[in-house]
Amino acid sequence: MQDANQLTVSEPVLRKYPADRVATNNRRVLIINTGGTIGMEPSETGSLGVKSNFLASMINRLDELNHPNMPLVSLCSMDPLIDSASISPDDWIYFARTIQKYYDGYDGFVVTHGTDTMSYTAAALSFALENLAKPVVLTGAQLPLGHPYTDGRQNLASAIFLAGYELVIPEVCIFFNRHLHRGNRCIKENSWSLDAFGSPNFSPLASLGISVTVNKGLVRRIPDPVASPLRVFTRFDRSVVVIRLVPGFSDDLLMLLLESSSQASSPELLGAGKTRGSVVTNDADVTDATDVGSPDAGSGATEGLACSAPPPLEGRARLHPARGIVIQTYGTGNMSSRRTDFIHAVTKAIDSGVVVVITSQCVRGEVRLDSYDTGEQLKKAGCVSAGDMTTDTAAVKLSYLLGQAGLTPNDIRTQMEADLRGEISSRLDRNISDPRGTPAYLKPHLPAAATASSFVLRGAGADLPPSLSIGHHSQF
Template identity: 35%
Template sequence: MMITKTPSVLLIYTGGTIGMIQNPETGALENFNFNHLLKHVPELKKFNYHISTYQFEPPIDSSDMEPQAWAKLVKIISYNYDLYDGFVILHGTDTMAFTASALSFMLENLSKPVILTGSQLPIGMLRTDGKENLITAIEIAAAKIDGKAAVPEVCIFFENHLMRGNRTSKINAENFNAFRSFNYPPLAKAGIHIKYEPSRILKPDEGLPLKPHYLFDTNVVILNLFPGIQESIVSAVLNAPGLKAVVLKTFGSGNAPQKEWFIQALKDATSRGIIIVNVTQCTSGAVQMERYGTGLQLLQAGVISGYDSTLECAITKLMFLLGHGFSNKEIRFRMTKSLAGEITKEE
């Protein structure tokens, strides 16, 4: 008789709306504990899973999420990696896409699911979206296909869609469909059944062990272009003390103003070793600097393409590569390569 192992999932609560419970006496929102969770989501008892929990003390509002907290998450996952089939991280929605992107690079050779989820309404409220998000995220974290993890990636699950974490952005502060992956299709959709898309899911090298990373360098900045942007502002940003890299948010397919002072400022910055990565302000599509003269000038100034990378991915990837002390040349090379399925590049 074949003995099947009971699936095990580690639930990590960092903070955020999903973990807030309304005190019926005071009306105040309070952070959850596991007893609260079982009370408000009794369906968890129906899982034939071993579910353990870890709670950040104190919980972190997602607006306060920092690389140190990312490193803490990696440490928790790495320490417990052999004990669980998958991991679910409860996280505030505002910076969830940044955390998911960062973890996709920090958890090298990942072969188990790490699913981030949250909610727009606290889990104790009647119309909460948190219950379905949590239940389905746990089911995905424990799921196996042919004896292997169904989705061995860092993902975000929200409102019936499982999305690659480093492809996802928050797009709605009001509705339940808070996240979208514009440039890469969902890895799974949850309806009556959870329908996985194996061809879209990364295939890990089973022979390689998990390699956790903890180093980040936050000497980076985002420069968002707009009509009428002033030379003094651009100069102040590009000459900020300690600056090492810039994510340049450009128009359309990677275009920028054809102002001599602007192009010269970019040339001066890249000549000083500052890495400038071009990503589009559009929610969908990719940078193609060769397409128009307004983009080609950036290429000639030493700006590198971010292709179809999200802003969240581009900035965390830069922090990650800078933190590991790679040379300028190596970082520029790695920014144009897919390390964890984060960009689509036509060869």
């Protein structure tokens, strides 16, 4: 596993530009290279591995970045670069503080990242960066930049373009295959396609084609930098478990986890600790983020500097208790009605202070615990509905809330169902339907000329790929 304690970041270096370049876009974008397929090269055996200077050399060779409408690009890189399968909450903290350090010097940020866990990092950054007033766009590739038909070139150029776009999209986003998605609404849907990411319950914030269409009605408002300056939260609790139900299979391990977690308020289980709400945690489980090689703080305040972690496996007599459990149930939030002992164990864990969140195994739709009797039982036990949140985001959000000092389990349950960063639709929005029963927030986009919620750039820049065509504003 990547040792985040050894992670450092290089100083930003401005990309090399032709001496005769005449720029019409003077916005500045910083690329934060964390690793991933986009910057990998094949080894002698054919397997892909990260290469430290590969992305920097390729960026200097991307001619589309010389276009006058593209922003000025600088690059900094993590050292060592990280395979995204090895990403940890400590890395999320480091990425957030790197953005904080350079926040005042750039108009937007692009984070190159491996695709396997990109949705988790995007969700984590969305919660870590409160009052974000600038674009933070995560992107990557299914094929390395050196591949003959790589998707990385278009993804990277487009992400840079949107991060330096004059119509600011002040959100943590994922750009992939012509679409800009809200990061905490995204999932990786396909491991074997260039169209790898989707946002099943939320329309794209922007799409690139012959023109650039921004769904302005979905973009979050830019906060007042004076009244609401950037705040960086860098505390995530790792004591969160995600469980997927399978009909009829043994759930002995889950029952053991619930039993261990329901005893988490007992000092005998964790040793001398401190109480958060009704849950005891051990100070030894908390790692100060200043020990993670954090860059010097830049703009904004930093809230909390810790990431709680379970103790080492050695000497652990039983399962380490979970402070939060996410259960992927069936349909709208259903489970077997035959397992009354399971409901009893869930109730006991919740009564002891464990937060239990219910998500669905369905990719689209939402959890409504009052739809069926089995879901109603979970609701009465005190389980929290994730609504239309993805399971990835629900787990990260729960980790984030558990890491915030002063929140009781009841506070966390309330916040889990609240919209903090656009990660969940309000119940009102989910109830608004058109005559066919389609929720309003999932309606197909109208043509740009027919809706005031779209912003379109039209034109046919012959020297740019079609998706980067530049022109005049025809709609606002």
